[in-house]
Amino acid sequence: MAGSTREERAWVRGAQNGSIAHLEALFRHHWPRAYRAAYLVVHDSAAAEDIAQESFLAAVRNLDRFDRRRPFGPWLHKIVVNRAIDWSRARSLRREVGDAPLASLAATSTPDNPHARSLAAALASLSAEHRAVIVLRHLLEYTPGEIADLLDLPRGTVNSRLRRGLDALAAQLDEDVR
């Protein structure tokens, strides 16, 4: 990940002291991965924007209490991924009648990047819980132990979700995901 730990600590310290420039540096550094992670879990660009934005707002509200010795990324990603899982669960529960117009209401444009399109389509076939662990492992590059901490899950559960999720993805993608 670009941006050294020392640099990130300086941004957090600056933001805690009221520097808008340091807050902006922190935001611009973390936005792409936060948004991508949310998008790959929820598959809806408006919802991903909501989730990533609200996660940043929650982080900003609590920045004064943040321990500068710890990295900022995992703290933010925990909020993002848990909110994305909650959103996906709520969406699946809230469907009522007449899904066709509903789908058009919530529709978003298709990604123009072919890699993003195939990956997004393949990920969409998995459950939100499986998508989340795969995104944390392969986009955000956390170890299974770190993922277990972030999602409050046993490590064995994380490993089995990774395995099953990757098997399902491999069946759909042309390239080797393992």
Add this chain to the structure above:
Amino acid sequence: MKWDAPAPKEREAGERSWDVVRSAWESRTAHPRRRRHRGALIAIAAGLAVIAAILSPPGMAVLSSIRDAVRGEKNAKSALFSLPSPGKVLVVSQRGAWIASADGSRRLLGKFADASWSPHGRFVVASRSTEISALDPKGNVRWTLSRPDAHLPSWGGSDLDTRIAYLTTSRLHVVAGDGTGDVDAGGLPAAARVRPAWRPGSPFVLAYVDTRGRVYAYQLTGALLWRSAPLPNPRFLQWSSDGREVLVVTRDKLALLRGGKAELIQFARIAAAAFRPGTHAFAEIRRRGGTSEVVLGRRILFRGTGEFRQLAWSPDGRWLLVTWPTADQWIFIRVAGQRRIVAVSTITRQFGGGTFPSLAGWCCP
């Protein structure tokens, strides 16, 4: 696997979100939390003291004398003998939904808590706790849909094809004008209790407010057209007649959105606002101390003691109706040509008594 490929709309979403995060950060710096809490406690204590004072015998006497002082507009008519301009006014009182016609006659449509006109005034959509109904102006029910906590219906569309948007708890629904094909927009962010607004004309575009105060514009056959930054407690939405601007009245200010971006924000204490039909001008009610005033552009049209609550333009945009609960009056203000005031008193009694009735629109000759 190409995990590093940008997700759709990543950059634009980042720019929008940075604006939101920055403004949240700046407001946080400007209003430290501890002071806010202390202010709230002081306000609560002061409010309790005021309530206690009002409930005491001397307080009741003062209240009575204030009520006596607000006599409203002089020479008010004792009843609604006619409307000064063509059309019909939809009203909701404790008794239910009413239509007041141009000749002053009033018809009770039924026991409904809320109502709204269809685009050409041929029908009314009304709601009560567990159902939403379409009625003709004589009160005949055309169809009814049972939904828990159905509220804030809004009817839009053309002569041939219409849709009704409404809310159940925090979920946005859309149903065809004939009551068929009801859908729950489950994938959209939860809706705030603000009446959704249809953009005039077609295709169908709907604006609504989410629970975080953002205004969304959706095209029913497509996707999100735009989304605004969060606004503090939006209470009212209205599109301009040409569908290019959206007027948003929030807790304490007014915002004019064009393509989702705020073009104008006013910080006066705005109680209500409404576009003048066919224009981008809007009238607003401002409250200053114990008085209220109706303003159009820079022109103060009318001022009075106490609370003005709602506004409605006549369909031809020549007259403005202002409700004045403190005086139990409606004030009609002629805006085109020379200003003229027509006041009507005892409004509450004329719509069945109870609390002062609310306006639900002045529509269609």
